[in-house]
Amino acid sequence: MSDDAKSPDGSAPAQEPGQIATRRVHTGRMVALDVDTVRFPDGSTGEMEIFRHPGACAVVPFLSDVRGEDPQVLLIKQYRYATGGWLYEIPAGKLDGDEDPEVCARRELQEETGCTAARVERLTTFFPTPGFCDERIHIYLAEGLTMGAHQREADEFLTVETMTLSGALAMIEAGEIRDGKSIVGLLFAAGFRAGR
Structure with missing residues (x-):
């Protein structure tokens, strides 16, 4: 047992x-x-x-060296009908069938921001709402980004914004980033940097 x-x-x-x-x-x-x-x-x-729920992946994309001084990250600002407004988030999306989580993370990064990543690294996997849902979210860190064209879905209304990691952490503290997966991802990424 x-x-x-x-x-x-x-x-x-x-x-x-x-x-x-x-x-x-x-x-x-x-x-x-x-x-x-x-x-x-x-x-x-x-x-x-x-x-x-089939599960999802989310990715913290770093525009500059993750080990550098206050690196830049990409966030999206997305309209979310369920919450009644706009949320700052890290790129994320649902797994397609038995899709490998890393493949999903790379796909969602490209679809939502237009970026491809030279390297991705798994940070953690967690259950966002275990009281009533079996969804697992896999969080990745991405670096070595190359900019390209996005391929957003018809119901995705978002803008891509660049900010420093310290700025994103300050937004969490101020309650301006309220999306759970994004809070988990950004805090894990900050912890990853601390262990550099």
């Missing part, structure tokens, strides 16, 4: 927690919604609404 399956007190549950049954109630372009009957760690059962 894995440590994840143990009760908080370390004892083994009466039965393994997990899915008993599932029912698909919606399939959309971005997500599917399942209603799962689940067994909880204490042995009780209940229903959970779970959004199924």
